[in-house]
Amino acid sequence: MTQLKIDHVTKSIDGRNILRIDNLIFKNNGIYGLVGPNGAGKTTLLKCVCGLLVPNAGDIRIDDLILNQETRTDFLKKIGSVFAQSDSIFDLSIKELLEEHYYFFGLTAPKKWSTILENVGLDVSEKQMIGSLSLGMRQRLLLAVAISHTPEILILDEPFNGLDPDGVVLTKNLIEQLSQDKIVIITSHSFADLNDVITDAIVMAKGQTSTRKTIAEINEEFSDGLMGFYHSFINSVQSLN
């Protein structure tokens, strides 16, 4: 059983306090929705977990492994992530992106890259340039890359953005399948999509997080479900100073 623990993590950027997290625990088999208004700090928190930003204080650990400079490589092998797309990958071919990823993680390249693409329903040539793919196809490709090193934790920042209805269904099915032996954390502003897949939700506002609640707990406590939980926490939060 994998556990991701975030303990007393703070982060400030340019002198502004962006995060002040007390305590969060994620366990495998769970699909966690991290929701909150624009600028709440969701991406910043997830970037701290993925080693892309360094917190000012606090611990982030997977089981007994604490994230720090020495453990960074081993820690990051346990995580697959998809963040907002950057056009810096547009000039690479699909094969080049996959090769880079496999090199970074020290993995042996498969005989056929196409198997990895088929996992996410992508029927394209590995020679195709990433810049020539549609937004939704790139989203699928990035998901394929994120799961290719069989991580224990999958972090998806706005995974449904830009997907057509079939892409949304495929992504939800994949998330459910992958959650059987992983922790999956999703941010999304689409509560309808989240309600279809998540087991638990956490609300973020002004850099702080609510307690984690299961969907059953949320529906019992709030007549309007996730939306009620969301507004209730936002209304209770004081600004960081």
Ligand SMILES: Nc1ncnc2c1ncn2[C@@H]1O[C@H](COP(=O)(O)OP(=O)(O)OP(=O)(O)O)[C@@H](O)[C@H]1O
């Ligand atoms: N590189 C940066 N430099 C300065 N400020 C930043 C930087 N990254 C994030 N911030 C600030 O941190 C705060 C939290 O941003 P973050 O992107 O984490 O929010 P979010 O909850 O993911 O928002 P959204 O729902 O819009 O994606 C915002 O006020 C943002 O302006």
